[in-house]
Amino acid sequence: xxxxxxxxxxxxxxxxxxxxxxxxxxxxxxxxxxxxxxxxxxxxxxxxxxxxxxxxxxxxxxxxxxxxxxxxxxxxxxxxxxxxxxxxxxxxxxxxxxxxxxxxxxxxxxxxxxxxxxxxxxxxxxxxxxxxxxxxxxxxxxxxxxxxxxxxxxxxxxxxxxxxxxxxxxxxxxxxx
Amino acid sequence: xxxxxxxxxxxxxxxxxxxxxxxxxxxxxxxxxxxxxxxxxxxxxxxxxxxxxxxxxxxxxxxxxxxxxxxxxxxxxxxxxxxxxxxxxxxxxxxxxxxxxxxxxxxxxxxxxxxxxxxxxxxxxxxxxxxxxxx
Numbered sequence: 001x002x003x004x005x006x007x008x009x010x011x012x013x014x015x016x017x018x019x020x021x022x023x024x025x026x027x028x029x030x031x032x033x034x035x036x037x038x039x040x041x042x043x044x045x046x047x048x049x050x051x052x053x054x055x056x057x058x059x060x061x062x063x064x065x066x067x068x069x070x071x072x073x074x075x076x077x078x079x080x081x082x083x084x085x086x087x088x089x090x091x092x093x094x095x096x097x098x099x100x101x102x103x104x105x106x107x108x109x110x111x112x113x114x115x116x117x118x119x120x121x122x123x124x125x126x127x128x129x130x131x132x133x134x135x136x137x138x139x140x141x142x143x144x145x146x147x148x149x150x151x152x153x154x155x156x157x158x159x160x161x162x163x164x165x166x167x168x169x170x171x172x173x174x175x176x177x
Numbered sequence: 178x179x180x181x182x183x184x185x186x187x188x189x190x191x192x193x194x195x196x197x198x199x200x201x202x203x204x205x206x207x208x209x210x211x212x213x214x215x216x217x218x219x220x221x222x223x224x225x226x227x228x229x230x231x232x233x234x235x236x237x238x239x240x241x242x243x244x245x246x247x248x249x250x251x252x253x254x255x256x257x258x259x260x261x262x263x264x265x266x267x268x269x270x271x272x273x274x275x276x277x278x279x280x281x282x283x284x285x286x287x288x289x290x291x292x293x294x295x296x297x298x299x300x301x302x303x304x305x306x307x308x309x310x311x312x
Contacts, residue, residue, distance in 0.1 A: 004179065015180050021186035028190050028213055032197035037206065039265055044209055058179065060223045063240050067219075070244050075251055082205045082255040086262045097200050098271050104199030112192035119184045127181035128228045135227075135237055143234035144241070145286065155245055162249035166256040172263070 003128035017057045023050040034097060037088040041079050046070050060135035065158055183224035192216035204258045204268040208251060215247045 005011075009020070027047040031040050048071040055064035133139070144152055168174055189306045190213055197210025226236020263270050 007179065009178070014182060017178065017182055022299055024186060025189045025193065027242055028193040031213065032193055032201065032206075032210055037203060040209055041207055044212070047213070048216065051220065054183065054186070054220060055223055056178070058223050059225050060227070060237050063223060063244075064236050064242060065217075066241060071212075071216075071249055075248060078251055078255060079205060079209060081257060082208075086205065086268045088203065088205065088268075095269075096203055096206060100200040101200045104196050106200055107199060108192045108196035111195050112189055115188035115191065116185055119188055120181055123180045123184055126228060128180060128230075130178050130227070134230075135234075140237050140241070143238050147233045148238045153243065155242055159249050161247060162253050166252045169253070169256040170259050172249065177247070 004125050004177075010172045013057055017054060020050045020053045020057065024054065030061075035094070036090075037083050037093070037096065038090060039078070041076055041083060044079070045072055045076050048076070055135075058135075059130055059132055062135055062137045062140045178227075180228045183220055187217045187220040187224070190214075190220065202269050204261070204270055207270065208254050208258070209256075212247060212251070215243060219243055263293050265289075272280055 024047055027043045027050065030043040031047060034040050034043060048067065052064045052067040052072070055061075055067060194210045194212075194214030194217060197213060198207055201210060203205050222236040222240045222243070224235060224236075226240075229236075259270055261273065265273065267273070
């Protein structure tokens with residue numbers, strides 16, 4: 001890590017990342033403030049897709065495609081199914097926000113202020129030269145299956161347990177003894 | 178790339194998720210906000226993995242693990258939400274108050290709850306009655 005360049009002359013990477021970051025934060029705000037439930041799920045697609053773009057800029061290709069596959073592909077579809085099955089109102093609904101919305105805004109602003117202050121103070125001089133090839137499927141696969149095998153297997157058992165649990169909870173014809 | 182940029186984006190995204198969890202009433206919207214918070218953590222992990230040049234790729238592998246755990250959490254969460262909806266016909270967090278402190282403790286806990294739940298009757302309560310009391 002050499003001397004960090006100035007913030008006033010951003011590289012192409014940084015410009016692209018900042019644009020994607022603006023998209024991420026803007027659509028994230030829309031997710032939590034929109035008045036229509038389905039629109040929140042669709043804005044979530046844009047937010048997570050832009051986040052995948054951020055991962056790509058940060059040279060983490062494999063994670064970016066996994067993000068697109070699992071989050072944009074599966075999680076949002078799952079959320080839309082949940083919205084459909086709970087018969088959420090499709091049009092504009094005025095009661096999506098609870099009464100403690102001002103308190104929530106204050107807490108969120110305080111969180112943002114503290115976090116941004118701390119990380120800007122702490123990582124002001126941190127700089128990395130991005131070079132491709134750090135996050136390809138080959139690199140990540142080697143890392144997973146050479147150094148992270150045990151957590152990986154434990155995670156597969158956890159996923160299976162969660163799947164069985166979800167089925168048991170959502171089926172009505174299974175009765176406890 | 179300055180590490181400050183991804184870290185600040187991640188901090189802002191996390192705060193947005195905090196706001197969503199606290200301010201939303203619909204349970205599915207709360208789950209979406211939880212996803213936003215998890216994704217903020219993922220962005221942090223990726224940024225620090227790239228910055229530190231970890232030989233084990235701890236950041237990226239942990240990001241994959243977090244994505245898997247988020248999927249499992251969402252599956253279970255939606256199953257619970259559907260079970261609640263089947264029993265109560267509502268997913269409004271404000272009207273699911275069976276575990277709230279009954280009686281005059283509501284007033285001590287804050288003016289918000291005092292308005293919402295003056296009835297001290299324990300046991301299953303319907304959401305519609307709560308709505309009527311709130312308005």
